[in-house]
Amino acid sequence: MRYLFTALTSYGSLGPAISLALQLQQRGHEVAFVTGPSMGPLLERAGMRRIPRGEKDGPSFIVEFTANPLEQARQVKHIEYALTQFSPDVLVGQAMAFGAVLAGARHKLPTAVIGLAASILPTDASLARMSPEFRAYQVQRLAGTLPYDEFLKDRYARLMESHDICCEMLWLPKRELPYSQSPLLGDLHLLQSVPELEGPEDVLPENTHLVGNCAWDFVAPDPDLEKWLDEARASGEPILYAQPGRVFNSPGFWEQLRASLGGKPVRVAVSIGRLDAPMGHVPDNFFVRGHVAQASVLPHARGVVSSATTSAVLGALTHALPLLLIPGGGGGEQSDLTLRCLAAGVAVHLRPADVTPESLGAQVEVLLSDADLRSNARRLQEAFTRAPGSAGAADLLERLGRERQPVSRAAAPTRKLA
Template sequence: MRLIFTSLVSHGHLYPLLPLAVAARDAGHEVLFATGDEMLPVVEKAGLAVETAGFGQREAFATILGPDARPSAADAPPESFYPVIGEVFGNVLPRRFVADLTPLFERHRPDLVVYESGNAGGAIAARLAGIPAIGHGFGRFSPGEIIDVINGRLADYAAEVGFAGVDLQSFGDPVVDICPESVQSPDFLAGANRIPLRPVGWSEPGDLPAGVAGRDKSRPLIYLTLGTAFGDEDVLKRAIGGLARIDADVVVAAGPTVDPAGLGDVPGNVRVEAWVPQADLLPHVDLVVHHGGSGTTLGAFGAGLPQLVLPQGADQFTNAEAVVTAGVGAQLIGGDATADAIHERARELLTGDAVRGAARKLAEEVAAMPSPAEVARRLPEFAG
């Protein structure tokens, strides 16, 4: 069977699809992955064939704001930027992906398209080509005002190409859902044709930071990251200041948006890296302090780890709320995320039996979800 996977051009949207894509290839299917040039090397390292489709979010925003614009929620109320976000994700990116995927589908004629749920262009292009398709979530489906704005613009584009009134949450397709049911959005669960899939962390190959693998396990290890898209030097400095005062070791992944050198000298129990193989690191960790990105949130769910969430944007706020509601962590938002507050909450989470028990229970739920290999065996039934 010929399969084409497609995702938006970012780590957080692409990584979640790779386990199923690789499992499908290992099951003997012909797999092609279509995304923007920036992410193609990541896919090639997974051993998958690639084709270019779409472009990155920076380029998409530049088509509206100009090449030198650097919009920031700090410059104005966040809701004032919603129309631009709606235009980018509800119109600019879908149009570009449809334009690029349409000839690609004509050349390869896949039996099934697997599109990442944030990539509406993949869903629409498959519909236009008459090819069966399924969605693939990248985390928890998070309703909210910004999603309503995006869907409003997307509805206009869908109507323009002949799909007025289509269900914009799933386009009527089955959806591979990597979020444990107990923490998934009730609104999504009520209407989705859900294909559960265990969230399997994906990291590019690399070595763990020195000292992690053979460390003294009686001393806690804290992992601090703000992800690949919303890194903030000031927030990281405050978090480092608070966490370093705990009798623990701290590994910091600065990510591509923060220069590690900008964090200055750090205490001796803190190690700063530009990047770490997160999926390999989490089994060694006792607490994750992070931004609330889907990959890190679900990775911590699977590893059974308490979480302190410092949300910065996008769906991170609803992910943080889900963490708190599930009893597996705490959140600190905006000005509340002081060094002192981070210190106190992290200490509480490292010693809280109830939180650790809830985290272990959630990890058991994740472990019971179908594996990528199991879901890959089901893919032919969705090809029609």
């Protein structure tokens, strides 16, 4: 069979798609990719084909504009050009990027969606079972705050408004469907989580499958990083991995991180690709690159400091590392993942408005010293080890290609033997 993958232009978004594509390639299937040109070199290193936007290539699948109807329409046009070069049996899209599900509807192609590490849908069942702590949590938005359950419904309404505008632009019918049958999920939704983090599966839509971690990280030889890690390990000081860049429209926390931990008895590897301010002075105990491969640092780290993106949280939990989370507002998964990590006892957190060098430093002390955080992180690591992972997700993609209809959990195993 043939699979056409789409991906937003970020390492965290492209990695799971490459992981699944490699699984399918090993089974004799053909794969190709549609994403922005900035991801071309990474795909080439992974041995994957990228199809350009047209005879005159250009940007698409831009993270910052992903909820914009015009960007969604551009995604569809990029996919439709790709369909003239590569005839797929299945389209594989991503959460928060509707191009694949819209193109699938236009061309009657079965569509899978690679999800995040937390469900962002306000299903009736999930709202009914929401704990008081979840309901009380206030999500910061540019225009104030909302209780978490209201935020879920508000965010979904905004996403569907963008989706419906695209439907009008593309002459597709709008459908009034319950949350549990959301068109944003495609025919198969691969949620990168486990019940121990997400909660009971039965509150999720029937075509949502908890597959665990599907991450992939390209590790290029980096003598400077290897030297820094050697020196950090020899020092005996704890190593932290940090991702302080902007997420959607939320500011990063680089300035506070640098002021708090610079010159302190800790070593900090910083992946700073989406920095929203001048880098300025880099402290001697920091190692900073646009992209620092998690696979190189996390085996040696004691914790992770992040804005609660899927890639950072999954990287930490699959290495049994506790987290300090500073979730951005807006439409991403950061608040959802922060709440789940707090409930699982694997994280401490700060609201963006509360981040100062002093508060960040205090939470790092907790991150490094709290034995319960580390014990709970090991428990979740074991849960992710038992999950199907990329191989199990590829099984589901093969099933979608064979049956060409929504893939229900009822007849699909979601766990592998320990």
